[in-house]
Amino acid sequence: MVEHRPWLTFLTHAILIFGMLLLVIPIYVTFVASSHSLDEITAHFSLLPGTQLVENYTSALSVGPRDVGATVGTMMLNSLIMALGITLGKIFISLLAAYAIVYFKFRFRMFFFWLIFITLMLPVEVRILPTYKVAADLKILDSYPGLILPLIASATATFLFRQFFMTVPDELCEAVKIDGGGPIRFFFDILLPMSRTSIAALFVILFIYGWNQYLWPLLITTDESYYTLLIGIKRMLDVGEGQAEWQIIMASTILAMIPPILIVIFMQKQFVKGMTETEK
Amino acid sequence: MADVSLDNVFKTFGKTEVIHGISCDIQDGEFIVILGPSGCGKSTLLRMIAGLETITKGDVSIDGTVVNRLEPADRDVAMVFQNYALYPHMTVFKNMAYGLKIRKMPKAEIKRRVEDAARILEITEFLDRKPKQLSGGQRQRVAMGRCIVREPKIFLFDEPLSNLDAKLRVQMRLEIRKLQETLKITSIYVTHDQVEAMTLGDRMIVMDNGYAAQIGTPLDVYERPATRFVAGFIGSPAMNFLTAVVSADGRQVHLHRDISLTLQNGGLPGHGGQKIIMGVRPEHFVLGQAADAMLHLDLDHVEILGSDTLAYGHLGQDKTQVTLRLPSVYHFKKNTVLHLDIPSKNLHFFNTDTGQRIEMQA
Amino acid sequence: MEKRVIFKHKLLPYILVAPQIVITLLFFIWPASQAVYQSVLQEDAFGLSRTFVGLANFAYIFTDETYLRSIYVTIIFSCSVTAIAMSVSLLLASMADRAIRGATTYKTLIIWPYAVAPAVAGVLWYFLFNPTIGIVALYLKIYGYEWNHSLNGGQAMFLVVITAAWREISYNFLFFLAGLQAIPKPFLEAASIDGASPFRRFWTITFPLLSPTTFFLIVMNVVYAFFDTFGVIHVITDGGPNYATNIMVFKVYHDGFLSLDLGGSAAQSVILMIIVISLTVVQFRYIERKVYY
Numbered sequence: 001m002v003e004h005r006p007w008l009t010f011l012t013h014a015i016l017i018f019g020m021l022l023l024v025i026p027i028y029v030t031f032v033a034s035s036h037s038l039d040e041i042t043a044h045f046s047l048l049p050g051t052q053l054v055e056n057y058t059s060a061l062s063v064g065p066r067d068v069g070a071t072v073g074t075m076m077l078n079s080l081i082m083a084l085g086i087t088l089g090k091i092f093i094s095l096l097a098a099y100a101i102v103y104f105k106f107r108f109r110m111f112f113f114w115l116i117f118i119t120l121m122l123p124v125e126v127r128i129l130p131t132y133k134v135a136a137d138l139k140i141l142d143s144y145p146g147l148i149l150p151l152i153a154s155a156t157a158t159f160l161f162r163q164f165f166m167t168v169p170d171e172l173c174e175a176v177k178i179d180g181g182g183p184i185r186f187f188f189d190i191l192l193p194m195s196r197t198s199i200a201a202l203f204v205i206l207f208i209y210g211w212n213q214y215l216w217p218l219l220i221t222t223d224e225s226y227y228t229l230l231i232g233i234k235r236m237l238d239v240g241e242g243q244a245e246w247q248i249i250m251a252s253t254i255l256a257m258i259p260p261i262l263i264v265i266f267m268q269k270q271f272v273k274g275m276t277e278t279e280k
Numbered sequence: 281m282a283d284v285s286l287d288n289v290f291k292t293f294g295k296t297e298v299i300h301g302i303s304c305d306i307q308d309g310e311f312i313v314i315l316g317p318s319g320c321g322k323s324t325l326l327r328m329i330a331g332l333e334t335i336t337k338g339d340v341s342i343d344g345t346v347v348n349r350l351e352p353a354d355r356d357v358a359m360v361f362q363n364y365a366l367y368p369h370m371t372v373f374k375n376m377a378y379g380l381k382i383r384k385m386p387k388a389e390i391k392r393r394v395e396d397a398a399r400i401l402e403i404t405e406f407l408d409r410k411p412k413q414l415s416g417g418q419r420q421r422v423a424m425g426r427c428i429v430r431e432p433k434i435f436l437f438d439e440p441l442s443n444l445d446a447k448l449r450v451q452m453r454l455e456i457r458k459l460q461e462t463l464k465i466t467s468i469y470v471t472h473d474q475v476e477a478m479t480l481g482d483r484m485i486v487m488d489n490g491y492a493a494q495i496g497t498p499l500d501v502y503e504r505p506a507t508r509f510v511a512g513f514i515g516s517p518a519m520n521f522l523t524a525v526v527s528a529d530g531r532q533v534h535l536h537r538d539i540s541l542t543l544q545n546g547g548l549p550g551h552g553g554q555k556i557i558m559g560v561r562p563e564h565f566v567l568g569q570a571a572d573a574m575l576h577l578d579l580d581h582v583e584i585l586g587s588d589t590l591a592y593g594h595l596g597q598d599k600t601q602v603t604l605r606l607p608s609v610y611h612f613k614k615n616t617v618l619h620l621d622i623p624s625k626n627l628h629f630f631n632t633d634t635g636q637r638i639e640m641q642a
Numbered sequence: 643m644e645k646r647v648i649f650k651h652k653l654l655p656y657i658l659v660a661p662q663i664v665i666t667l668l669f670f671i672w673p674a675s676q677a678v679y680q681s682v683l684q685e686d687a688f689g690l691s692r693t694f695v696g697l698a699n700f701a702y703i704f705t706d707e708t709y710l711r712s713i714y715v716t717i718i719f720s721c722s723v724t725a726i727a728m729s730v731s732l733l734l735a736s737m738a739d740r741a742i743r744g745a746t747t748y749k750t751l752i753i754w755p756y757a758v759a760p761a762v763a764g765v766l767w768y769f770l771f772n773p774t775i776g777i778v779a780l781y782l783k784i785y786g787y788e789w790n791h792s793l794n795g796g797q798a799m800f801l802v803v804i805t806a807a808w809r810e811i812s813y814n815f816l817f818f819l820a821g822l823q824a825i826p827k828p829f830l831e832a833a834s835i836d837g838a839s840p841f842r843r844f845w846t847i848t849f850p851l852l853s854p855t856t857f858f859l860i861v862m863n864v865v866y867a868f869f870d871t872f873g874v875i876h877v878i879t880d881g882g883p884n885y886a887t888n889i890m891v892f893k894v895y896h897d898g899f900l901s902l903d904l905g906g907s908a909a910q911s912v913i914l915m916i917i918v919i920s921l922t923v924v925q926f927r928y929i930e931r932k933v934y935y
Contacts, residue, residue, distance in 0.1 A: 008840060012737045013744070019734040020751045023811065026766040027758075029777060033769065042775050093661040100658035103649050112659050119670045121922045125869045125891045126914040129898040129907055130673035130680070138668075150669040153662060170647040171365030174332050179379030179426075180353035183649040189378070193369040212759030214873040219899070230761045234877055237765070246775065253765045260757035268750060275816055332647070 034250035041246045056251040065236045065248045069224035072252050075232040079211055082147045082228055086210030089152035091202055098161035099187055120155040124216050132219050142223040151216060157202055160277060164198045201274035204267045208260045229256045282343040282433035282466055283308045284329065289338035291324055298324055300490045309464040313481030317472055320487040323438055326470045330436050331355050342433060358427035359436040363443065364419045366411040373407040376425045397428040417448045437469040441476065453479060474514050486510045508557060508635035511628055517562045517603045524558045526551045533558060536596040541574050544624040546641025556638060559628035562605040566621045573619030577602060582612050680908035699909035708885055716889045720867035722803040727810035727863055735818035736844060756812035761873030767805040768878045795886025798879045802887050805878065806871045814859050821855035861925045868917065890914060
């Protein structure tokens with residue numbers, strides 16, 4: 001369409017740039033703070049990067065914040081284990097369940113389907129105490145299984161795979177039968193490789209979901225060696241009347257953002273696909 | 281290679297019966313075409329032979345063994361699907377090799393077979409490509425290749441050419457026939473295209489609503505259609521059907537009060553006085569002289585196709601529509617009257633109620 | 643929807659669904675039913691005695707001043723977050739849809755805050771507005787406005803709303819942009835030939851056609867504000883000052899874990915469950931409607 005409205009084009013870009021700045025500024029300020037010493041942050045904060053960048057990050061990663069009892073390095077590792085565990089666990093059990101529900105007829109099939117569907121309506125937030133009690137009874141408080149298992153049931157992932165399987169032509173399954181393969185061969189040789197793009201899309205959004213978990217780890221970790229990074233940051237802030245170690249907190253915050261942000265930027269295509277397809 | 285026999289085969293989906301008892305013996309190396317309109321059960325029949333559908337009643341045997349309970353993999357059949365069903369993430373080579381790999385064939389043997397098949401089908405240069413990078417015709421060849429490498433007892437084809445354009449369809453049709461003649465593997469081919477059926481099959485099964493209306497050679501089916509349905513389905517343009525009454529002695533048929541045809545052969549002595557349906561193929565009308573012609577057709581419309589001419593007109597008082605096809609070009613004017621003869625041997629008669637063929641006496 | 647082609651196997655399908663079903667039963671269905679069960683019991687904090695009290699727990703929480711306050715706070719909070727996040731993102735998305743040059747760059751730079759955890763977003767904004775060292779708080783002070791969200795309830799609410807909305811803008815932007823790009827161009831071209839200005843075109847053509855996306859996002863934003871903002875509240879205000887930001891999800895946590903009021907917490911859980919279920923139903927109604935569109 002021909003449109004000659006230079007002022008409107010100018011306004012368009014002005015608004016977009018302003019919006020971007022609004023979104024970026026909090027992160028920029030945090031980054032700048034993570035390059036200053038505590039004195040500089042508390043006394044005369046400058047919006048230009050400081051000189052303490054390397055010191056702050058090395059100290060966070062290897063020494064760790066005061067009074068928390070674990071290094072940021074350990075906490076990042078815990079976050080990573082939890083995020084990967086949740087992501088891979090969700091993908092694994094959802095793939096299997098969706099495969100069973102789409103490609104087999106068996107008693108209670110619809111019952112199982114609805115059971116999985118209901119999980120959509122029961123986020124951790126609405127059943128927090130009893131779930132905590134189950135975890136306590138199973139003795140998985142302060143453990144990786146405790147961080148991961150209660151979060152890996154996923155209706156969304158199951159539905160996404162089900163949706164995808166429904167679009168796979170029936171003839172492919174028949175061709176495998178005629179070629180002499182059974183259900184397991186069909187799953188591994190045909191369905192799994194064909195699901196690659198769906199898996200990649202899910203991986204991206206589930207990783208972000210897993211990495212960003214907050215309430216559940218907060219409930220079940222009391223042992224510092226199982227703290228995830230987000231919990232660690234909150235503990236660093238809880239200093240009561242004392243002075244928070246802002247330079248370490250800011251460095252940790254940047255470190256907490258880096259993995260998910262990198263994934264969004266470098267796997268943007270899968271991210272957008274995952275977002276738009278799981279929310280449908 | 282193998283012979284296949286269907287013995288009174290039935291298929292029910294839920295409460296609806298879709299195949300109502302079909303029997304047929306297919307010889308070793310024979311090319312059988314199952315022909316019928318969509319929804320007649322032809323694909324279901326093929327899928328029952330493949331083992332993709334269970335058999336409700338009756339037996340399917342391959343080489344004398346009943347295979348009703350065998351899985352597709354154990355029947356030693358190969359199949360070309362309508363949409364080819366190529367595995368999208370595998371190369372052409374892997375697609376063709378997959379069935380052999382499952383059967384744990386040595387690598388060298390797989391390679392030899394795939395390369396041989398690729399050479400026959402002229403797809404050697406595509407072996408490393410994925411199906412997405414191929415044209416429709418090339419995909420079709422790969423689907424065939426996947427069958428050939430298996431060296432199965434039976435080839436099954438489920439409308440394999442229906443996704444191709446007209447020109448490619450003719451070419452692939454010829455190639456399938458040639459291939460089958462070289463490999464001599466028993467083949468069963470489902471189609472709704474009568475030209476494919478006429479040109480490919482040694483014999484064909486014409487299906488009508490879950491029944492085998494006729495089983496016979498293509499010429500047989502064309503010359504002596506067993507039912508009115510078969511007569512109308514085979515041939516293009518379709519056969520003309522006229523209601524008629526047989527004279528008391530069976531030597532004449534009356535189309536209307538004003539039109540009577542005298543049969544030159546033995547006639548229909550057993551059917552005197554009966555109401556029947558008479559069928560005439562458009563290509564079987566002969567132009568005659570005004571004085572002694574059997575029929576006088578009022579011409580409505582003419583289409584000149586170059587090789588022949590299609591004429592549309594109506595007969596008698598109740599204006600029965602009739603189509604005829606005349607070899608070579610005729611420039612008829614509108615509203616002229618054509619004088620037509622039909623050799624008695626080209627007349628077909630069918631029972632009004634059952635649609636079964638009624639034979640004339642020689 | 644059912645597949646025509648299936649496999650026959652007696653045991654395999656059960657083995658395949660087993661992991662998902664076990665997890666679901668153990669960590670979802672059982673705890674949820676426990677919540678329902680406990681919501682009608684009175685139990686002391688040591689678990690020594692329980693008595694059936696019917697709906698007394700519900701009756702109690704609905705007369706409890708702090709719970710009613712919490713409902714009110716939740717409504718204010720979620721409406722504000724939804725309104726801000728939706729309007730800003732619609733503005734940005736329609737601008738990005740217009741922008742021919744740099745569209746992908748804008749898109750990348752606008753969507754990535756979605757990757758930031760709500761708790762981390764809380765840290766970022768808490769740092770900016772920290773009354774003693776926060777740069778924004780300091781500037782406000784220079785211009786004569788006293789900022790202390792740990793004392794001023796209104797300021798605290800403002801801060802958590804901004805923080806929660808900030809992150810949700812990216813999410814909404816993504817869907818609005820996809821919705822805008824899905825609008826068939828001929829509609830707009832026809833309007834343009836009819837002489838409608840860009841603004842008119844937006845309000846009379848684009849916005850109505852975008853309504854399915856808008857509706858979907860409203861539901862999703864409310865769900866987000868209700869359930870996913872725990873981290874924001876926990877980091878920035880801890881529900882304070884004086885319960886000013888004590889949203890329902892935060893209160894459940896607080897009453898259950900810190901005050902050990904099991905019956906009350908369970909009753910609150912049940913109410914939250916009812917809210918999620920109704921939001922889910924609304925959302926699925928919407929999907930059905932879209933299918934038949």
